[in-house]
Amino acid sequence: MKAIIIEDEKAAVRNLVALIHEIRPEAEVIATLDSINSTIEWFNSSSVIPDVIFMDIHLADGSAFEIFEHIKITTPVIFTTAYDEYALRAFKVNSIDYLLKPIDREDMEKALEQFDDLYTDHAHTFHDSTLEQLMHSLRQKESYKTHFLIPLRGDKLLPVAVSSILFFYIRDSRVKAVMADGNELPFTHTMDELTDCLDPSVFFRVNRQFLISRDAIKDIDLWFNNRLSINLKITSVDEHIIVSKTRVREFKDWFSGNYLSR
Incomplete structure (x- = not known):
């Protein structure tokens, strides 16, 4: 060469x-x-x-x-x-x-x-x-989104920077974003829409209920059957966030920065 x-x-x-x-x-x-x-x-x-x-x-x-x-x-x-x-x-x-x-x-x-x-x-x-x-x-x-405008009650729109969002999750069929300060905001986007419009080097779709950023992760437990259980820094969501066995390698690659774009 x-x-x-x-x-x-x-x-x-x-x-x-x-x-x-x-x-x-x-x-x-x-x-x-x-x-x-x-x-x-x-x-x-x-x-x-x-x-x-x-x-x-x-x-x-x-x-x-x-x-x-x-x-x-x-x-x-x-x-x-x-x-x-x-x-x-x-x-x-x-x-x-x-x-x-x-x-x-x-x-x-x-x-x-x-x-x-x-x-x-x-x-x-x-x-x-x-x-x-x-x-x-x-x-x-x-073309990935860097900001959202969130409708509030009345005639208000709240500008939200994507960098201030720790994770999205679904509760009672509604999507919510959890911010770095712990506040939650309702989103009208579906989880699939958010997955497509956010940078996959920053956000990972762990399962159908959770789309998380690296900054949201406190630590990770080894779980049954070679799965992973993610613990979030914000503890208001008190449920196990499980990474399935088939997605563990993909999750590790994403977390280390070796993600593959969709």
Whole structure:
């Protein structure tokens, strides 16, 4: 595997080189470039085609996205950046992964696995359907709700930030939200609607009655038949919240941040 690194921080370059060689000892870093201009010059003059590019977004002379306006890059790109707001734009320009600094071994391993899965060496082509799924997932993430307007008695609407909600539950066929301060608010949305419109990296549908955030969890008990029983920080709901045996792995992945979007 031949790689080039486009990064203007020397420490970040050293870290990337070390991680690449640690995971793929046979890999060769054929160039390290620190600016838009040097990258354009390298691609215009070099006859070597890299297999993968590691690219920071903020370079000394501007945004790395400008590079794609001057030269055609067909090589897969793994973005490495301290900022998360460019993810969707990144996937429009040959990106196969988007790593946030500081980058560790686990991040790099997953990125290189993504490279192996999406890139066909002999054809130098991407699996378009997989990239479309990635972009769809990112677009969906941008559309998740961050606030609700809750009707109150009379002519009032109460603005509620999703970040202030610990969990939703159903009681007497009605959906209620429990807030960080312990207050409860009635919701007219169904639980299925809430599951679809809230970010699955934040909220998990434990069962038909409960949709919870990580912040709602006090601790977890091992339960009968390899199930889990979740104890909430707010104790007004005095019932066992059981994660079924078939969903335990999914719940653990979600809680650790390795969730799969729907």
